[in-house]
Amino acid sequence: MTNDDQLRHLVTRSVQVIAEHQDVGGAYLASPTFPVYRFSWLRDGAFIADAMSRVGETGSAERFFDWCARTLLDRQDHIRSLVRRADRGEPVPQGDHPPTRFTVDGADSGEEWWDFQLDGYGTWMWALGEHRRRHGRGRLDGDLLAAVELCVEYLAAFWAQPCFDWWEEHADRVHTSTLASIGAGVRAATELGVGSDTESTAATMLADLDETILERCVGDGRLAKMIGDARVDASLIAACGPFRTLDGQDDIAEATYDRIVADLAPDGVHRYLGDTYFGGGRWVVLAGFVGWYEATTGRDDRARDRLEWMCAQATADGLLPEQTTDHVLDPNFISVWVDKWGPVATPLLWSHAMYITLADALGLADHHHPLDSEVPS
Known part of the structure; x- marks a missing residue:
């Protein structure tokens, strides 16, 4: 049994790790030590900013959101040209879309990657x-408002297109x-003071998107990994919890959770059956997500077990990895990925963020004084 002081200490350490690896311009490095993760993702950064916001690090979160706005508005002419092409019925190749990962300055990575991932834009x-x-920040204005409206326009044009998933596959x-992810972002946009045209676009899109999820992404009473693939994927727990995709559909959410636990989540959480990335280990990130759902549905004992498991994965320096390489699904692939990219990413800022989030959900995260004066250089 891990005591509360140990759990709280890793929250403090996690905040420090995130702050240390946030660029002065607002971008969070996904991992400072893993070469191909020395970039900023909208997806990872969003959950990192949310965690920092939860514990009172408002300046950190707002610097990230401002970075997002600048990064997107720098590409607004290109994004709007893609939307116009889609409106004319022209095919838009995946390689023409804006990237998935960015340098801390908001530039393209300059390296080949699995680009065209829409989830982060939501x-x-x-x-x-x-x-x-x-x-209590209220309605948007300025660059944040412009970037949100741009994203709604972009997602409305392309949300139904095939693209890479959370795992870049x-x-x-x-x-x-x-x-x-798209639905959660666009719903949030409608509550942030977007203009009437954007609000109308969002409403039409959300009706179609929600219908698609219920009609094409549900099988056997639960969510499926993707259209045409009935497997469960642990990332689906976000639809059941924080994204509120299934509001009013508690039976589907519970059935999805039950299957994730049965197939993937003994303590840490595998991504999906058949995963071979670093052997298909148990992800610290996903333990945080599943525990978060458990904490918000009255399963505090299970949620705490997951938090304790996450805490136990920390190095002596208090750094959390992306995943573990014990109890993997296919050990033959561990060396394949180590030879390609080196050991598992440690620290992974997203892992630290999900630890903070779950600890906060369990009342184990102190809402301390912000580190705003300690802006990293």
Whole structure:
């Protein structure tokens, strides 16, 4: 049994790790030590900013949101040209879309990657909405408003297109977790003071998206990994919890949770059956997500077990990895990925963020004085 002081200490350490690896311009490095993760993702950053917002690090979160706005508005002419092409019925190749990962300055990575991932373009708006609601920030204006309206326009044009999923796989499929991320972001946008034209666009899109999820992404009473693939994926838990995709559909949410636990989540959580990335280990990130759902549905004992498991994965320096390499699904693939990219990413800022989030849900995260004066250089 891990005592409360140990659990709280890792919250403090996690805040420090995130602050240390946030650029002065607002971007969070996904991992400072893992070469291909020395970039900023909208997806990872959104959950990192949300965690920092939860514990009172408002300046950190707002610097990230401002970075998102600058990064997107720098590409507004290109994004609007893509929307116009879609409106004319022209095919838009995946390689023409804006990137998935960015340098801390907001530039393209300059390296080949699994680009065209729509989920992050929704998730950052969800996190922005949560932050402004939590801290009473009110309606948007200026660059933040312009960036949100741009994202709604972009997502409305392309939400139904196949793209890479949360795990940067299966570019030829439509993924349930991606749809949930998009929906959560666009719903948040409608509460942030967007103009009437954007609000109308969002309403039409959300009606179609929600119908698609219920009609094409549900099988056997639960969510499926993607259209045409009935497997469960642990990322689906976000649709059941924070994204509120299934509001009023508690039976589907519970059935999805039950299957995730049965197939993937003994303590840490595998991504999906058949995963081979670093052998398909148990993800610290996903333990946080599943525990978060458990904490918000009255399963505090289970949620605490997951938090304790997460805490136990920390290094002596208090750094959390992306995943573990014990109890993997296919050990033959551990060396394949180590030879390609080196050991598992440690620290992964997203893991630290989900630890903070779950600890907060269990009342184990202190809402301390912000580190705003300690802006990293």
